[in-house]
Amino acid sequence: MDLVFSRLDDSVARFTIHGATPAFANALRRSMIGEVPTLAIEDIRIYDNTSVLFDEILAHRLGMIPIKTDLSQYSPRADCSCGGVGCPGCTVTFTLSAEGPKMVTSGDLISMDPKATPVLDNIPIIKLWEGQKVVLEATAEVNYGKEHAKWEPTLACGYKEFPVITISENCDGCGKCVSECPRDVLEIADGKVSIRVVNGESKEKDCSMCRLCETACLDTEVEESAIKIDADSTRFIFVVESDGSLPVKEIIERALLHIKSVSTDLIDALQEGL
Numbered sequence: 001m002d003l004v005f006s007r008l009d010d011s012v013a014r015f016t017i018h019g020a021t022p023a024f025a026n027a028l029r030r031s032m033i034g035e036v037p038t039l040a041i042e043d044i045r046i047y048d049n050t051s052v053l054f055d056e057i058l059a060h061r062l063g064m065i066p067i068k069t070d071l072s073q074y075s076p077r078a079d080c081s082c083g084g085v086g087c088p089g090c091t092v093t094f095t096l097s098a099e100g101p102k103m104v105t106s107g108d109l110i111s112m113d114p115k116a117t118p119v120l121d122n123i124p125i126i127k128l129w130e131g132q133k134v135v136l137e138a139t140a141e142v143n144y145g146k147e148h149a150k151w152e153p154t155l156a157c158g159y160k161e162f163p164v165i166t167i168s169e170n171c172d173g174c175g176k177c178v179s180e181c182p183r184d185v186l187e188i189a190d191g192k193v194s195i196r197v198v199n200g201e202s203k204e205k206d207c208s209m210c211r212l213c214e215t216a217c218l219d220t221e222v223e224e225s226a227i228k229i230d231a232d233s234t235r236f237i238f239v240v241e242s243d244g245s246l247p248v249k250e251i252i253e254r255a256l257l258h259i260k261s262v263s264t265d266l267i268d269a270l271q272e273g274l
């Protein structure tokens with residue numbers, strides 16, 4: 001199995017996996033979403049809330065704020081040496097005290113750990129009018145996206161099968177499919193349609209498999225479309241975007257390690273059963 005990146009920075013990865021199966025691609029997607037732990041606010045003690053929001057809505061908004069998570073320092077509560085009670089190895093405490101008129105944002109949350117802070121400090125939480133107050137203490141803990149979406153480290157995480165475009169000899173170069181293509185994948189060259197190459201890279205991977213080109217070709221009253229769109233079910237294009245709690249490379253690595261670890265557990269269980 002090969003993995004080739006076309007983009008990799010702290011927040012976004014775009015890569016292709018060659019020689020995999022749909023089951024493996026889906027396992028990797030689910031593992032990135034649900035099996036890589038992050039910090040998120042779970043418990044809130046509200047001392048004062050005279051804002052227009054109910055306590056529950058305020059708590060929900062706080063829970064969804066992504067928090068920078070250093071997994072070399074923090075571990076999920078269930079695996080922590082404290083036994084799930086809560087300690088500095090799995091838990092961070094925040095305080096928030098604000099009085100209107102003011103837009104309260106994630107930057108108003110004061111963390112007990114200067115490294116475990118909200119990813120952005122301008123996420124709006126509540127607008128306070130003159131005289132309104134919010135005073136609270138919040139506890140963030142490390143947990144998994146499979147427990148609640150607030151612990152998912154990804155914003156976008158998906159894949160598609162690699163598109164395969166075949167052009168037959170019957171193409172007369174009329175260009176109808178070229179003008180229909182919304183992804184600018186096709187062009188006419190030497191009297192025939194072909195796949196564009198930009199900066200040495202084929203645009204085939206940008207095809208969304210919408211098949212508008214096939215329809216356009218059939219509209220020319222031919223019996224069979226001269227252009228055919230298929231999918232290669234052994235090659236997958238992934239796009240993964242981090243919410244900023246973890247670098248995207250770490251999300252991919254940890255997701256793959258999770259698959260490896262559950263596979264090893266299964267092998268051990270099988271061998272014990274033999």
Ligand code: SF4
Pocket residue numbers: 165180181182183184185186206207208209210211212213214229
């Ligand atoms: S399937 Fe859609 S995106 Fe792909 S080449 Fe045809 S028209 Fe373009």
Ligand code: SF4
Pocket residue numbers: 170171172173174175176177178192193216217220225226227
């Ligand atoms: S519409 Fe059909 S015949 Fe015309 S350029 Fe496209 S593939 Fe060729």
Ligand SMILES: [Zn+2]
Pocket residue numbers: 077080081082083084085086087088089090091
């Ligand atoms: Zn702990």
